Amino acid sequence: MTTTSREINARCSVARSLEVLGEKWALLVVREAFFGVTRFADFRARLGVAPDVLTARLETLVEGGVLERRPYRDQGQRQRDEYVLTEAGAALKTVLAAFVAWGDEHRPSGFGPSVVYVEETTDKPVRLAFLTEDGRELAPEAVAVLPGPGWAGPPA
């Protein structure tokens, strides 16, 4: 993800997010982190990812500010590092929720939703939606996607 072509897109927020999250396994590592997984061996076992790739992914996620290395110490063990979500990492809840909602709706597995988002205090399900500044909910169709400063203009 450090190719020249990608650098051309450096001004796009999507592309910049993908620099950290776009490589294989990155978002799945984050998903596991949200479930409370913190350790190398656990990520590895749960995902089945190759150890060298996991090392690389954890490294980019740490460098990208999504995860943070933190020393821990189990009884009768030496000190090791675990990986926990930073504030920026925790903010990816929205991104994952968007993927989950889309996948459940448009790529059903037949097993029902695998991840559920609920209100912590009531355990009632929650959904993602667009809101206006004053808190009105907006249907996605009523939302327009407009180019900002980073947009080069549509091809003639």
Next chain:
Amino acid sequence: MTTTSREINARCSVARSLEVLGEKWALLVVREAFFGVTRFADFRARLGVAPDVLTARLETLVEGGVLERRPYRDQGQRQRDEYVLTEAGAALKTVLAAFVAWGDEHRPSGFGPSVVYVEETTDKPVRLAFLTEDGRELAPEAVAVLPGPGWAGPPA
């Protein structure tokens, strides 16, 4: 993305979404599609992606139901195909908005936001948020991520 390890995660909505969207360039192609780009040469020029890779990506996006091939005919040209978002593709607006919001907040470019989401009728900015069933807005911290049927349980 058709590895055995990924199949193990077939029951997770995130992993299933990533089967279609997780390969390099896929989400950037979708981003361009939201801006109204439909043609091979335009995707290519705007993204700087290699033609063989673009062919492959368009193919998976069509197979995944995100894009739809549609014949068109320019004056003095033969009939060709263009690629337009399906309903499922349009539903990715939420996913892209989540990436944009996260990137703007946690990976600032210094150029300001590159994509802006606004209410179509008023041109006023909108944001993504978690809502309870009865329409109350919830801070992300108040939302818990719980395992659904597809979750194998945390490692002991």
Next chain:
DNA sequence: CAGCCTGAGTTGGGAAGGCCAACTTAGGCA
């Protein structure tokens, strides 16, 4: 203090996917 155990990686070799430049293809039109 020798040897063992465990978690967190590293290393080496083969396969897949991505990059780039050059070429092909198919129909409309002069």
Next chain:
DNA sequence: TGCCTAAGTTGGCCTTCCCAACTCAGGCTG
């Protein structure tokens, strides 16, 4: 007939990914 154009295909190189086996560091056990 031959040219033009958009949409690819092909071939060679390089990077990333996959997998299995190995290393490494420290705490504990005898």
